Amino acid sequence: MGKTILIILFLLTPISHAGMLIEKTRVIYHEGDSTQSVNIMNINPYPTFVQTWVDSGEVNNFKQSASSPFVLIPPIFNLRPNEIKSVRVIFNGQKLPTDRESLYWINIYEVPAIKEIPGIDKYLLMSMKTQLKLIYRPKNLTGSVNDAGNSVSCSLKQDTHLSLICLNNSGYVLSYNGIIVNTQGRNYKATADLDLMIKPFSESFFSLTPITAEPIKNTNTIVFKIINDEGEVEKITKSMSTL
Numbered sequence: 001m002g003k004t005i006l007i008i009l010f011l012l013t014p015i016s017h018a019g020m021l022i023e024k025t026r027v028i029y030h031e032g033d034s035t036q037s038v039n040i041m042n043i044n045p046y047p048t049f050v051q052t053w054v055d056s057g058e059v060n061n062f063k064q065s066a067s068s069p070f071v072l073i074p075p076i077f078n079l080r081p082n083e084i085k086s087v088r089v090i091f092n093g094q095k096l097p098t099d100r101e102s103l104y105w106i107n108i109y110e111v112p113a114i115k116e117i118p119g120i121d122k123y124l125l126m127s128m129k130t131q132l133k134l135i136y137r138p139k140n141l142t143g144s145v146n147d148a149g150n151s152v153s154c155s156l157k158q159d160t161h162l163s164l165i166c167l168n169n170s171g172y173v174l175s176y177n178g179i180i181v182n183t184q185g186r187n188y189k190a191t192a193d194l195d196l197m198i199k200p201f202s203e204s205f206f207s208l209t210p211i212t213a214e215p216i217k218n219t220n221t222i223v224f225k226i227i228n229d230e231g232e233v234e235k236i237t238k239s240m241s242t243l
Contacts, residue, residue, distance in 0.1 A: 019043045019128075020050075020110050025231035026133040026175075027089055027106060029070070036089040038132070040108060042079035047113040051076050052087055054134060057105040057194075062129075068104055069094035070134060078113060089134065100171035100200035102136040133175065141171050146234060148172035149226040152198065154240040156183060156208075156220075164190050164206040164222070164240075168198040177225040177233045179206065181240075185219065187211050 021041040029036050042048050052072040055065040064071065073088045089106070096102045108130045148170035157163045164181060168174055175197045179190035190196060190206035198204040224236040 031139045038087045041084045049111045051109045098138045098140045101173045104134040106132040162208045171200045174198045175227045180223045
């Protein structure tokens with residue numbers, strides 16, 4: 001999923017106006033593609049200044065990463081209310097792993113291009129940074145994201161807190177809208193510092209928080225709400241072991 005981060009509050013008042021409508025939640029850049037694009041619409045009632053760049057997902061970064069093999073064109077532009085702009089994603093041909101996907105992040109930073117909104121006495125103008133996954137997919141990968149999701153193995157670990165350990169044996173980046181675990185007659189949701197994600201050929205550790213949702217019928221099961229290439233959520237149910 002995309003991440004939106006509030007950067008600055010210009011004026012502390014009861015009414016807020018901020019927003020960019022972005023057509024995608026992720027960009028899959030297939031090996032051999034000449035380009036990809038992302039359409040951005042300004043749904044604010046005022047013009048905005050927009051800056052775009054690619055990096056490795058750092059929250060506090062505001063510039064293009066020198067090591068990124070992708071650039072965005074144009075990197076800086078203005079948008080009038082309800083105006084749409086197409087941003088092109090360009091690959092520089094850098095050699096990347098052929099046995100797994102490579103993950104980068106598209107950043108879209110919007111700043112209001114006005115100091116006040118005509119006709120409104122009280123308002124809140126905000127600068128926002130939105131991050132979208134940019135995934136480079138080599139030709140050598142077989143199967144699909146869902147196939148990879150079905151191959152994930154998970155186990156529970158009980159120390160001072162209950163946690164979930166999941167292993168991704170595939171070359172796909174796996175992203176989730178939610179992960180629900182049922183064990184010992186209770187439901188838990190998985191949480192992460194930034195993103196519910198398992199990188200290729202890697203383990204991820206998730207904290208588990210009790211929830212009061214209707215229990216899953218089979219104990220020691222886990223429901224993944226995996227996000228596919230189109231940004232849609234699909235459910236995968238698996239069993240697990242206890243460490």
